[in-house]
Amino acid sequence: LACSQTAKPANQQSWQTQIQGGSRQSPIDIRSSESVHDPQLTPLSISYDPSDCLQIWNNGDSFLVEFDDSKDNSVVSGGPLENHYKLKQFHFHWGAENNRGSEHTINSLVYPAELHLVHWNAEKFRTFDEAIFSENGLAVIGVFLKLGRKHDGLQKLVNALPAVKYKDSTVEFSNFNPSCMIPSCLDYWTYPGSLTTPPQTESVTWVIMKKPIEFGDDQLSAFRSLLFTPFGEKLENMVDNFRQQQPLMNRVVRATIL
Ligand SMILES: CC(C)NC[C@H](O)COc1ccc(S(N)(=O)=O)cc1
Ligand SMILES: [Zn+2]
Numbered sequence: 001l002a003c004s005q006t007a008k009p010a011n012q013q014s015w016q017t018q019i020q021g022g023s024r025q026s027p028i029d030i031r032s033s034e035s036v037h038d039p040q041l042t043p044l045s046i047s048y049d050p051s052d053c054l055q056i057w058n059n060g061d062s063f064l065v066e067f068d069d070s071k072d073n074s075v076v077s078g079g080p081l082e083n084h085y086k087l088k089q090f091h092f093h094w095g096a097e098n099n100r101g102s103e104h105t106i107n108s109l110v111y112p113a114e115l116h117l118v119h120w121n122a123e124k125f126r127t128f129d130e131a132i133f134s135e136n137g138l139a140v141i142g143v144f145l146k147l148g149r150k151h152d153g154l155q156k157l158v159n160a161l162p163a164v165k166y167k168d169s170t171v172e173f174s175n176f177n178p179s180c181m182i183p184s185c186l187d188y189w190t191y192p193g194s195l196t197t198p199p200q201t202e203s204v205t206w207v208i209m210k211k212p213i214e215f216g217d218d219q220l221s222a223f224r225s226l227l228f229t230p231f232g233e234k235l236e237n238m239v240d241n242f243r244q245q246q247p248l249m250n251r252v253v254r255a256t257i258l
Contacts, residue, residue: 024202025246026193027103028253035189035255042078043186043258044141044207048087049073050177056160060167060228061197062091062241065157065176069120069128074178076119076139080190080205080254085119085139088128090178092116092145093196094223096239103196103242104142104208111212112220113145114242115181132195137203141188143181143213150216153180158222167230183211191253196243210255 052067052074067074069086077084094113095101102114119139120131131137156176163171187210194202226238 022194022200022202022246023249024192024194024251025200026196026204026206027105027243027245028191028193028248028251029105029108029245030189030191030208030253032107032189032255035253037257038254039257041080041190041254041256043256044076044081044188045078046076046141046179046182047074048178050175052087053174053176054172055170056157056164056173057170058164058167058226058238060230062093062238063161063164063223063226064089064091065173065178069122072122075122076117076141079188079207079256081139082136083121083123086122087178088118088120090115090117090181092223093242094145094220094239095242096224096237098147098220100240101242102144103245104144104206105245106144106210111144111146113215113223115143115145115213117141117143117178117181132199132201132203134203136205137201138195139205139207141182142206142208143183144209145215145220146212147217147220148214151181151214151219153177154215154219158219161222161226164226166227169231181213183209183213185209185211185258187211187256187258189253189255191251193251194246 066089067087074087075084098112102111120128125131189208193206228236228238
């Protein structure tokens with residue numbers, strides 16, 4: 001899907017790159033007063049198996065922690081999801097400075113970083129790459145990160161980052177349980193959206209956790225010391241890897257009342 005070169009719909013600002021005919025792009029600003037409390041939204045059921053954790057990869061956009069999705073051990077279901085979705089990878093978005101970094105915002109409040117846990121609908125599709133191009137193909141859980149106490153669970157991940165400093169570097173990474181990054185409060189917002197990086201397909205059910213997790217300045221600095229560029233090329237720090245916000249258009253954000 002090429003970025004649209006055709007005339008934008010009237011209500012589009014010209015500076016927004018809008019997927020051709022896109023009507024459900026991500027990220028968005030979530031305005032809590034306009035969200036709809038939906039009593040039918042059940043709690044999410046999240047269960048991850050740390051032995052499914054395989055490796056960390058710097059793909060030039062972010063660093064991805066990738067999971068073995070050949071079994072059914074690391075899955076999310078419930079909430080707004082009709083099926084169970086398998087964890088494929090998680091990654092983060094962050095800023096060069098603490099006043100920016102998250103992709104979603106809450107009443108325009110920005111967080112310094114945002115975690116995305118990317119799952120695909122294994123009941124309807126055979127592979128992740130098939131699911132990303134399909135309706136109801138993906139479920140991404142977004143968790144905001146705010147600066148405060150060091151996050152002990154995250155430190156194992158932070159210690160591995162120097163090994164993936166350069167674009168296209170990969171390092172083995174095992175026995176990490178992403179559950180340690182899920183807030184204890186399971187309240188969330190949910191809305192239909194898209195991938196926030198190419199191919200920006202409109203295949204994502206977003207589940208944004210209401211409460212942030214905390215992590216330390218040194219841990220955020222470790223994210224910022226990664227590079228967008230491969231070994232041997234000009235050093236460009238991997239920072240500000242978040243997409244600009246997209247119009248809500250004809251969508252409603254639903255909220256839990258847990
Ligand atoms: C082979 C190509 C199509 N693969 C594309 C790549 O996996 C894109 O995957 C993703 C997965 C998640 C996201 S986000 N930031 O919305 O959570 C963005 C791109
Ligand atoms: Zn992301």
